[in-house]
Amino acid sequence: MTAPTVAGSDVDEGEGEDGAVLLSVENLRTTFYTDKETIRAVDGVSFDLRAGETIGIVGESGSGKSVTARSVMGLVESPGRVESESSIEYRGRELTTNTEKEWQQIRGGDIAMVFQDPMTSLNPVYTVGNQIKEALRLHQNLKGQAATEEAVELLQAVGIPDATRRLKEYPHQFSGGMRQRAVIAMALACDPSVLICDEPTTALDVTIQAQILELLEELKEERGLAIMFITHDMGVIAEVADRVNVMYAGEFVESAPVEGLFENPKHPYTQGLLRSIPGNNVGSERLETIEGEVPTPNEEATYCRFAPRCPEEFAECDHVHPESVPVGDEDVHHTAKCLLYPEDLPKAGRIGKHEQRSGDEGGDRS
Numbered sequence: 613m614t615a616p617t618v619a620g621s622d623v624d625e626g627e628g629e630d631g632a633v634l635l636s637v638e639n640l641r642t643t644f645y646t647d648k649e650t651i652r653a654v655d656g657v658s659f660d661l662r663a664g665e666t667i668g669i670v671g672e673s674g675s676g677k678s679v680t681a682r683s684v685m686g687l688v689e690s691p692g693r694v695e696s697e698s699s700i701e702y703r704g705r706e707l708t709t710n711t712e713k714e715w716q717q718i719r720g721g722d723i724a725m726v727f728q729d730p731m732t733s734l735n736p737v738y739t740v741g742n743q744i745k746e747a748l749r750l751h752q753n754l755k756g757q758a759a760t761e762e763a764v765e766l767l768q769a770v771g772i773p774d775a776t777r778r779l780k781e782y783p784h785q786f787s788g789g790m791r792q793r794a795v796i797a798m799a800l801a802c803d804p805s806v807l808i809c810d811e812p813t814t815a816l817d818v819t820i821q822a823q824i825l826e827l828l829e830e831l832k833e834e835r836g837l838a839i840m841f842i843t844h845d846m847g848v849i850a851e852v853a854d855r856v857n858v859m860y861a862g863e864f865v866e867s868a869p870v871e872g873l874f875e876n877p878k879h880p881y882t883q884g885l886l887r888s889i890p891g892n893n894v895g896s897e898r899l900e901t902i903e904g905e906v907p908t909p910n911e912e913a914t915y916c917r918f919a920p921r922c923p924e925e926f927a928e929c930d931h932v933h934p935e936s937v938p939v940g941d942e943d944v945h946h947t948a949k950c951l952l953y954p955e956d957l958p959k960a961g962r963i964g965k966h967e968q969r970s971g972d973e974g975g976d977r978s
């Protein structure tokens with residue numbers, strides 16, 4: 613695709629910053645205290661996000677992906693709560709203790725989010741141009757002609773042709789793909805370092821989806837953005853992510869660089885997700901799906917939450933919680949939470965290792 617490159621001084625080259633850890637999430641726990649039950653929507657998740665990198669979070673609906681994103685944006689509302697042992701650091705600064713005003717500053721200039729439905733971010737009664745210019749006024753204090761010029765540049769940067777004219781149009785005059793591009797332009801108006809995309813292409817047809825994914829890749833490279841990309845679609849994750857975290861019922865059950873995950877998936881859940889990609893199970897007529905659905909994580913994880921659906925399940929899966937253990941080359945940092953690993957240990961040794969780690973409260977980072 614041919615989205616024009618951005619010219620101008622506003623472009624953050626990300627030079628020298630590439631690889632710097634921007635976001636460091638450690639033992640994130642987000643719980644919803646409803647009248648009926650306590651839902652551990654995010655249950656001890658850890659990851660780092662570096663400049664110039666895209667990390668993916670993939671898993672079926674209900675696995676806790678959006679709650680993870682909302683937690684990082686400071687957008688968890690009652691009856692939800694980010695538990696006090698959680699840590700979310702942005703450039704070394706703890707965010708979980710932020711006041712609402714401090715969160716607004718973070719959302720205004722450091723971390724921006726793109727949602728599945730562009731209309732949740734766009735107001736139908738204002739022109740696209742006015743909305744981008746409003747974002748520029750709020751977040752970069754740009755007004756008048758300067759704001760208009762910057763808005764044109766942003767639309768060009770996200771591959772919207774005839775930008776000057778399109779600024780004067782309303783969201784309903786844009787196609788679905790163009791609307792999502794406009795939302796990405798609005799997110800960029802904050803000049804963020806971190807962009808969180810929660811199923812941004814799920815509502816789009818595959819051709820448009822591919823174009824948006826390519827756009828995100830270009831923006832990552834040109835601006836040194838760090839992207840957290842959320843989807844239920846393994847095919848999409850393969851396209852965009854550098855590192856992948858597979859999420860199930862509030863936990864990251866496998867984490868690996870994208871090649872490692874696809875070439876050598878270790879967790880039975882990951883293996884199941886891969887079998888359900890169209891074209892991946894040659895010879896079989898129907899697409900394999902994992903039977904059953906993601907359970908609501910409404911009790912403490914003292915067992916494997918995937919066990920009831922797992923083809924490899926054995927007795928211990930019911931009462932030993934699998935901890936994150938290395939499952940491949942140490943240097944590529946491939947980990948999984950499954951009692952089948954580490955593979956080189958006999959069963960008793962493996963179980964003992966997971967039991968001991970549970971005792972240590974030792975979730976290591978992915």
Ligand code: ADP
Nearest residue numbers: 644651653672673674675676677678679680908
């Ligand atoms: P995903 O984005 O992976 O589809 P979510 O992060 O939206 O999943 O949801 C994870 C879990 O958190 C689900 O069990 C869901 O029911 C629960 N949850 C999310 N938001 C709320 C809420 N506002 N109140 C109660 N439970 C919630």
Ligand code: MG
Nearest residue numbers: 677678679810
């Ligand atoms: Mg979601």
